Amino acid sequence: MKEKMMDTIIELFGKKGFQGTSIQDIVEANGVTKGTFYYYFKNKEDVLVHIHQSFIDHLLEGQEKIITNEDLSNCEKLNRIVELLIHNIRTNGHSALVFFQEMRHLSEEKTAIILPKRQQFQENIQKVLEEGMKAGEFKKDLRADMLSYAVLGMANWSYFWYEPDGEVNEESLTDLYMQMIFKGIEEETNDH
Amino acid sequence: MKEKMMDTIIELFGKKGFQGTSIQDIVEANGVTKGTFYYYFKNKEDVLVHIHQSFIDHLLEGQEKIITNEDLSNCEKLNRIVELLIHNIRTNGHSALVFFQEMRHLSEEKTAIILPKRQQFQENIQKVLEEGMKAGEFKKDLRADMLSYAVLGMANWSYFWYEPDGEVNEESLTDLYMQMIFKGIEEETNDH
Amino acid sequence: MKEKMMDTIIELFGKKGFQGTSIQDIVEANGVTKGTFYYYFKNKEDVLVHIHQSFIDHLLEGQEKIITNEDLSNCEKLNRIVELLIHNIRTNGHSALVFFQEMRHLSEEKTAIILPKRQQFQENIQKVLEEGMKAGEFKKDLRADMLSYAVLGMANWSYFWYEPDGEVNEESLTDLYMQMIFKGIEEETNDH
Amino acid sequence: MKEKMMDTIIELFGKKGFQGTSIQDIVEANGVTKGTFYYYFKNKEDVLVHIHQSFIDHLLEGQEKIITNEDLSNCEKLNRIVELLIHNIRTNGHSALVFFQEMRHLSEEKTAIILPKRQQFQENIQKVLEEGMKAGEFKKDLRADMLSYAVLGMANWSYFWYEPDGEVNEESLTDLYMQMIFKGIEEETNDH
């Protein structure tokens, strides 16, 4: 029951926003009464916390597997992290929307739990970039911090426009993006 | 007066969100009464529309100047568009936040006005990419559409984390980003 | 079990009031579930009735023993009734609080049972005063009805402020009060 | 308007208790809407605070006039304070009820304002008793603290039963009570 409600709520939050979704909306969408909602959840924020928790935990877990895999080059690691992000956004679009847009409505207390995890994810990307620079896979003297944000922005922004059922599937999209990130878009001239 | 109120409201919307900001908040922040608010604005959405309008109009205007400037290469045009975006986000952070996060709360009618302008901005980037490809500035066979989103994501995402007073100024940030977009981050081997 | 719950509930009602105490509060304080509460009690009022019943029954019983004891003067009877009251308030403070403050929340039907008993207690005091007047123990021409209320007020009010562990024990307090009631506080002059 | 509402609310609180009175009850009794209530009052507690404030302030003010009047003996002062109390309870019965029964529902913060005033009133009575003892008006070695509570209890209890339109008016009631307090009820024997 709780699971079923969570799914519905994620969809509602995704479509109408956290504040734009009333308890009334929630219980109507689930065919239950208000009492039932408050039987399963402490309050509306409680649901928001659950969504954030499981979204970022899922991401961190996936990321962890990638960065601790010693068989992978840093190049490949970066590739897979971007793939992970895009895949996640495609599969859990509404969760992603909530995650990126509704952080504001977490209480200070809950933010203190979620925010560090978000930062962890970014720092892990930064670390991959740094390792790759050391290993000679990436150019020296890059700003790993800024670039990690660029990578994140590029991937995350896809929740705004990416149509999972469109002509470009997620693997292709990842490839496209990684091509740009690795090789750039400029036509290579032969004067070097 | 209206201008003064607009500024305060943008800040409030930026900090607390559109739905999170009550008329009460607005009039208190301005030291006026509710009547005054409704003297100057039709309703709350009215303000939101103003913010969206002027933000996107300002961007489109800037973009227009860049793309119609025949002295510029497409490379340079892209560079300047990114600079425009980052500059705008830095200078009008709250407006940017509202623009990117509160579109949902526009009525259908108003969305019909704003949304095409947003798309216009993206399409203009796409067009620069396409022209650049034709002109041999960019690699052939790039997906101009997807890449335009990548560029937008990268730039826009900066409103989440970019600290205007931090160690990296906006020109450097633009350079960093353009370096990656143009040349990529991979260490060039000499086997080509 | 029922007894154990009653004790907890009395304390809760005393501290937070009848309406201020929720079934949730009750079952939490007892480490049981709501179902359990309704297994033992018909509803919340049911508990309130029990509390009132046993409090007033206990008082009336004690009072009965005193007033039917033919060895006692009316003076002594009054003394013992006041002692009974103060002792009861000291020992069952929370019950007393509930008894004096939460009568309002009894249904009409239940009020019809409890109220006459309360009045009985007051009338019994009144009767002792009247008997004492007839017997020449008390001054003639007193208003026994009004004075019975005075005695009740004085004694009952102690539930507001009396600290059982304070420097004055209940016997001393009774003595103090009876001294005032019997002899008054005015300095006796010898001009009579 | 606010005044009019206050009066109605006092009556409602008096009859049904603070928690037993809903905002719905209040606005219905006043023929206005809920919005109107919240236009005039911050919340329900706000009204309760007002009631407490004005009740105790009124009492303290009256008491102040009495105890600072140097023409009065302490005997007379005590008499007048009791009269003040009984008069107040008679005239503002509902306020008195609220004052004595609904203190619990004040927030800690507001209690911190009201409670000291209540204690002030009691201490002022105590002081009159002490002064009277020093002046030889009252017996030596009385417990002024305990007796002040007795006097308060006696007078305050009248809100439970005193019928303003009954056969005993407030002056007579005060006299009755003062007679008891001053002279006691015991028949004086001539063996002293």
Place this chain on the structure above:
DNA sequence: GATGAATGAGACTTCATTCAT
């Protein structure tokens, strides 16, 4: 004897908005 899922009414409160002045 005891549970816990579910209810639905109703609690307090906030809100955007109107309108006579």
Place this chain on the structure above:
DNA sequence: TATGAATGAAGTCTCATTCAT
């Protein structure tokens, strides 16, 4: 140009209670 009294719908949440197990 600005006010402030008034609205009523809708918001979040709590509550006493029931009932199948």
